[in-house]
Amino acid sequence: MSKITVFTAKRIRTMNPSLPLATAVAVRDGRIVEVGTLESIRPWLDAHPHSIDTTFRDHVLMPGFIDPHLHPSLAAILLPCHFITAMEWKLPDRTCAPVHGHNAYIDRLKQIEEGLSDPSEPLITWGYHKIWHGTVDRTVLNGISATRPIVVWQRSFHEVIANDAAIAWFGADRSMMERHHQIDLEDGRFYETGLAVAMGGMRKLLLDPKRFRRGMELTKSAVHKGGHTTICDMGLPMLDLELEWSTLKAVMDTDDTPFRTQFVARAVERGGGLGKEQENLERVRGMARRNTHRLEFRKAVKLFTDGGYFAELMQVQPPGFIDGHEGEWLMPPEVFEALCRLYWHEGFRIHVHCTGDLGLELALDTLETLQFERPRFNHRFTIEHFGLSTPEQVRRMADLGALASVNAYYVHELGDAYWKRSLGYERASQMSRLGTLARHNVTTALHTDFTMAPALPLNSAWVAVNRVSDSGAVMCPEERLSVEQAMRAITIDAAYVLGMEHEVGSIRAGKKADFTVLEADPFEVPPMELKDIPIWGTVFEGAPAPVARG
Amino acid sequence: MRIPVTLLCGYLGAGKTTVINHLLSAPDSPRITVLVNDFGSINVDARLIADRGADTITLTNGCACCSIDDDLGTALQAQLERAASIARIVIEASGVAEPQRLARSVEAWPGLRLDRIATVVDAGAIQARAQDKFVGRLVRRQVEAADAIVLNKIDLAGESRLAETRAWLRTQAPDSQFIEVEKGAVASRWLFGAPSPAARRTDGGEHTPHFHTTTVPLHAGLELAALRRILVQAPAGIHRIKGFVRDPAGRTMLVQGEGGGRISLEPYDTHDQPAPMALVCIATDRASLDTLSQALAELVHAVQQPAHIKTAPAT
Numbered sequence: 001m002s003k004i005t006v007f008t009a010k011r012i013r014t015m016n017p018s019l020p021l022a023t024a025v026a027v028r029d030g031r032i033v034e035v036g037t038l039e040s041i042r043p044w045l046d047a048h049p050h051s052i053d054t055t056f057r058d059h060v061l062m063p064g065f066i067d068p069h070l071h072p073s074l075a076a077i078l079l080p081c082h083f084i085t086a087m088e089w090k091l092p093d094r095t096c097a098p099v100h101g102h103n104a105y106i107d108r109l110k111q112i113e114e115g116l117s118d119p120s121e122p123l124i125t126w127g128y129h130k131i132w133h134g135t136v137d138r139t140v141l142n143g144i145s146a147t148r149p150i151v152v153w154q155r156s157f158h159e160v161i162a163n164d165a166a167i168a169w170f171g172a173d174r175s176m177m178e179r180h181h182q183i184d185l186e187d188g189r190f191y192e193t194g195l196a197v198a199m200g201g202m203r204k205l206l207l208d209p210k211r212f213r214r215g216m217e218l219t220k221s222a223v224h225k226g227g228h229t230t231i232c233d234m235g236l237p238m239l240d241l242e243l244e245w246s247t248l249k250a251v252m253d254t255d256d257t258p259f260r261t262q263f264v265a266r267a268v269e270r271g272g273g274l275g276k277e278q279e280n281l282e283r284v285r286g287m288a289r290r291n292t293h294r295l296e297f298r299k300a301v302k303l304f305t306d307g308g309y310f311a312e313l314m315q316v317q318p319p320g321f322i323d324g325h326e327g328e329w330l331m332p333p334e335v336f337e338a339l340c341r342l343y344w345h346e347g348f349r350i351h352v353h354c355t356g357d358l359g360l361e362l363a364l365d366t367l368e369t370l371q372f373e374r375p376r377f378n379h380r381f382t383i384e385h386f387g388l389s390t391p392e393q394v395r396r397m398a399d400l401g402a403l404a405s406v407n408a409y410y411v412h413e414l415g416d417a418y419w420k421r422s423l424g425y426e427r428a429s430q431m432s433r434l435g436t437l438a439r440h441n442v443t444t445a446l447h448t449d450f451t452m453a454p455a456l457p458l459n460s461a462w463v464a465v466n467r468v469s470d471s472g473a474v475m476c477p478e479e480r481l482s483v484e485q486a487m488r489a490i491t492i493d494a495a496y497v498l499g500m501e502h503e504v505g506s507i508r509a510g511k512k513a514d515f516t517v518l519e520a521d522p523f524e525v526p527p528m529e530l531k532d533i534p535i536w537g538t539v540f541e542g543a544p545a546p547v548a549r550g
Numbered sequence: 551m552r553i554p555v556t557l558l559c560g561y562l563g564a565g566k567t568t569v570i571n572h573l574l575s576a577p578d579s580p581r582i583t584v585l586v587n588d589f590g591s592i593n594v595d596a597r598l599i600a601d602r603g604a605d606t607i608t609l610t611n612g613c614a615c616c617s618i619d620d621d622l623g624t625a626l627q628a629q630l631e632r633a634a635s636i637a638r639i640v641i642e643a644s645g646v647a648e649p650q651r652l653a654r655s656v657e658a659w660p661g662l663r664l665d666r667i668a669t670v671v672d673a674g675a676i677q678a679r680a681q682d683k684f685v686g687r688l689v690r691r692q693v694e695a696a697d698a699i700v701l702n703k704i705d706l707a708g709e710s711r712l713a714e715t716r717a718w719l720r721t722q723a724p725d726s727q728f729i730e731v732e733k734g735a736v737a738s739r740w741l742f743g744a745p746s747p748a749a750r751r752t753d754g755g756e757h758t759p760h761f762h763t764t765t766v767p768l769h770a771g772l773e774l775a776a777l778r779r780i781l782v783q784a785p786a787g788i789h790r791i792k793g794f795v796r797d798p799a800g801r802t803m804l805v806q807g808e809g810g811g812r813i814s815l816e817p818y819d820t821h822d823q824p825a826p827m828a829l830v831c832i833a834t835d836r837a838s839l840d841t842l843s844q845a846l847a848e849l850v851h852a853v854q855q856p857a858h859i860k861t862a863p864a865t
Contacts, residue, residue, distance in 0.1 A: 181658035193655045196623045275590065315684075326687065329646040332562045333684045362684050 004028045004050035012061040014507040027513040030541035060521045064229025064514030065457040066494035069447035073238040076215030085127030092221030102134030122149040129155045138188025156310045159191040160198045170201025216251040226455045227535045229514035232262040235302040258545035260294045267301040300349040304330040306359030309387045314356030344370045349380045355387040398440040405445040408463040409453030415469035435479035445494035461486035462531035515539040552663040555639045559692045560670035562645035565702040568734030581612045581637035589617035649695035669696035674707035698727045705732040767828045771798040780845045781813045787838025793829035
């Protein structure tokens with residue numbers, strides 16, 4: 001057995017209500033031996049060899065942060081792109097200051113173009129949004145470069161704009177593109193089915209194994225910088241299981257990786273559905289054979305009800321959307337129920353992607369049916385994303401034992417847009433209904449769905465506590481969380497959602513020695529400054545891992 | 551020449567797969583390629599199968615059946631690469647597909663044109679389905695969008711339920727054709743090439759231009775050359791023109807146009823079914839529709855003048 005290391009700190013927020021505050025934590029072989037004060041842990045120190053590490057004497061220790069729902073594979077595709085965004089994005093290799101206004105957008109794009117040394121390297125930028133950046137078209141992009149392919153990828157992923165060099169680089173048949181109803185060659189716009197044509201051309205770059213690997217390295221760095229020690233890849237595979245897994249193994253399974261990743265497998269694969277239940281069950285079970293110390297599948301699956309929230313394809317109860325458009329079901333409700341039943345009876349933890357309140361209604365009706373058929377306690381059926389809901393649905397969630405894993409960032413980025421264009425103020429301001437979840441004691445985690453929101457737990461907590469939209473409007477103060485509730489939602493309650501609360505999520509004897517090391521106490525800074533607390537780094541299984549300065 | 555595409559819609563359990571099994575085996579449906587969601591459930595007489603691959607079955611009658619495998623775009627592209635050997639494509643829509651959204655994608659796909667939307671419904675279950683809390687609206691839109699409604703499983707529905715369902719469907723889709731079948735045994739002609747005057751109702755989704763539609767009745771026998779001239783010169787906003795007219799000899803002609811001056815006028819065998827004499831015109835703006843309707847009205851007016859003189863039929 002190794003020597004005990006004692007970390008002392010200005011303050012330790014244990015997130016264990018039985019002993020909320022401490023100043024010293026003793027660690028051995030990656031686990032916590034005891035937390036308290038140098039005085040109170042004395043019996044351990046008297047009995048065993050130990051050393052005292054005072055590196056954190058001016059810092060605040062919290063349990064290692066947990067993001068229970070993000071997508072490393074998507075991040076690995078996006079992070080090597082150039083970000084020009086309306087919101088600030090703190091990335092591992094750069095901080096992208098918010099860019100507002102057309103001229104500022106073009107200036108930034110020019111600056112990036114001029115900074116590239118290889119004149120033939122395609123420039124792909126993500127984050128463009130017409131509301132903030134005005135009209136950007138082929139002519140404007142040709143003005144930046146006539147020879148380098150430039151592709152502007154819209155924030156919501158639904159459209160790209162290309163210059164002439166990029167259109168040629170896509171390699172698609174010119175006359176086909178001219179005829180295509182959803183490609184506007186004059187403006188260089190590729191949307192809906194036209195987007196597939198552009199993506200076909202970009203694929204060779206985006207999914208190039210070397211670039212994907214570099215993107216995964218950046219993802220790893222982003223996860224570390226956010227202060228995480230545990231994350232969950234909610235829904236593998238995303239693109240191509242073997243490419244993803246080999247890259248994840250190479251990047252996230254090394255001794256220097258200061259976090260662990262839980263994986264939740266998709267309940268169905270391509271073309272799957274009714275009649276293939278047994279096949280899917282065996283496939284999902286078989287995933288655990290891949291487990292290593294840091295990468296682990298558990299007995300959990302991911303299912304879907306309705307469409308994407310950023311794409312406005314969630315299923316909404318009456319009165320629906322202002323413009324009258326319809327959301328989407330990602331699978332027929334009968335298939336959803338049959339798959340839920342299969343995994344429910346096999347004792348799985350079920351995570352359901354639900355974005356609209358009608359999608360949520362389907363998940364709750366199904367859970368109610370299953371509880372009637374075969375009651376289960378401690379099942380941890382979790383509603384993922386939780387965009388739109390009603391207060392009565394939250395009460396039902398409590399009654400049925402459902403949990404919530406919430407994307408709070410919707411409120412910040414989409415609050416204004418959905419208020420003014422999509423849903424009206426009442427429903428838009430109440431998206432991500434966190435306060436009601438807390439009032440009904442529904443265990444609630446915060447997630448980022450990275451890259452849908454920045455992988456920064458303190459930023460998620462900041463949105464949950466303040467509910468300030470991009471324009472500065474407060475979106476329904478009644479649905480705010482307290483700082484205590486928000487901090488639980490990125491530590492112990494996030495651990496609970498992942499079935500890991502006995503191992504991580506709080507600082508107590510016996511748990512993994514995972515800490516996030518902060519420069520200030522989240523409970524003491526003004527709530528509007530929560531997101532700005534600097535992160536020194538983390539301790540993962542007893543080993544300090546400072547984030548790179550710069 | 552763009553390949554005509556039929557969208558086979560219908561909610562889970564309506565019987566789309568049995569319709570497809572029937573279609574593939576029918577002797578009068580050569581060189582059709584059917585793209586299906588559930589490849590495993592395709593079940594045609596083994597004697598008809600020329601070759602069976604991992605995601606394609608080729609039949610001795612020249613038909614083929616391919617798996618969509620969750621990616622319609624890739625499946626369609628694969629078909630277009632062997633376009634020369636395909637007469638038409640049938641796409642089995644997912645049970646939760648929004649028919650209009652899918653129709654717009656097909657219309658926009660280079661090399662394809664939307665021919666018909668056929669929706670299969672379970673005669674005994676459709677009315678309850680249309681009231682369902684989760685999919686009621688979707689199911690109603692699948693019915694409303696249909697050029698042809700295949701009322702399936704009529705043998706299982708019971709007489710009074712069937713009568714009630716018929717009456718209800720008429721109110722939901724007054725312009726659609728209705729075909730009543732058992733076990734999915736629908737004749738292929740109902741799925742192909744025979745446009746119903748039902749205006750394609752578009753739901754004005756957020757990412758698409760809004761379409762305007764008008765139906766112009768054309769009962770008189772028309773000079774085809776004059777008609778063609780008008781249609782070829784139709785205003786730029788005209789997106790599609792489709793329907794039937796009669797030529798001066800009384801023959802039924804199928805009219806199909808895609809805007810941009812591409813017009814086809816062909817004799818059409820109505821199979822003794824009444825074909826409504828009218829053109830459905832779809833445009834992206836109201837003014838284009840008005841201009842075209844006006845030109846058609848003048849043409850009708852011109853033929854009705856001489857018709858006035860020779861009213862007495864020859865005996």
